[in-house]
Amino acid sequence: MCKKVDPTQALTCIACTDGYYDSGTGTVTCTACGANCATCTQAGDDKCDTCKPGYFKQGDLPGTCTPCADTASGIEGCATCTFSGSLTCNSCKANYRQSGSSPITCTRACEDETACGVVQGRRSRRQGGIPLLLLAVRGPDYVPHQRSMHKGQR
Structure with missing residues (x-):
C-alpha cells in the first residue's frame, strides 16, 4: 500500500x-x-x-513476531509487551487484571462470564460443587449457605 x-x-x-x-x-x-x-x-x-502491537521479536536481526501472550515464550494474559533483553508486559488482555507496575503481572479475572466457564447461561465448570464463577467473584474460601426447609415453609 x-x-x-x-x-x-x-x-x-x-x-x-x-x-x-x-x-x-x-x-x-x-x-x-x-x-x-x-x-x-x-x-x-x-x-x-x-512487530505490530501485541507481538514481540527477540533480537535486533529480522525475525518472527510472537504474540505477547504466547504460552511457550510470552506472558500469560499480556496484551502489549516489549522485548529488550527480556520480555516485559505493558498491559493486560480483557478478562485479566493488572497488578504491579514494573513488571506488570496479569491475573485471570471474570469480567466476562464466558471466560470463567459459564456457557449459554449454564455453568459448565465446577469445583467442589461450587460454580467457578462464584469462586472467582467470592474468592477461594467461599462456602455457599444452605437453607433448610421445614414442614410448612416454602
Whole structure:
C-alpha cells in the first residue's frame, strides 16, 4: 500500500506504509510484510524488522513476531509487551487484571462470564460443587449457605 505518491507523476508511488515494503526494482512496488510485522524489508513471517502491537521479536536481526501472550515464550494474559533483553508486559488482555507496575503481572479475572466457564447461561465448570464463577467473584474460601426447609415453609 502506497504511503506517499509523487505529485509530479500521477499514480507513482514513492514510499510504502507500515506493513508493506518496497519490492520493486526502479519503481516503488509495495508488497505486504509477514502477518505480524509492523515493518520489514522482505516478505515472510520470519523477516520482521518491528512487530505490530501485541507481538514481540527477540533480537535486533529480522525475525518472527510472537504474540505477547504466547504460552511457550510470552506472558500469560499480556496484551502489549516489549522485548529488550527480556520480555516485559505493558498491559493486560480483557478478562485479566493488572497488578504491579514494573513488571506488570496479569491475573485471570471474570469480567466476562464466558471466560470463567459459564456457557449459554449454564455453568459448565465446577469445583467442589461450587460454580467457578462464584469462586472467582467470592474468592477461594467461599462456602455457599444452605437453607433448610421445614414442614410448612416454602
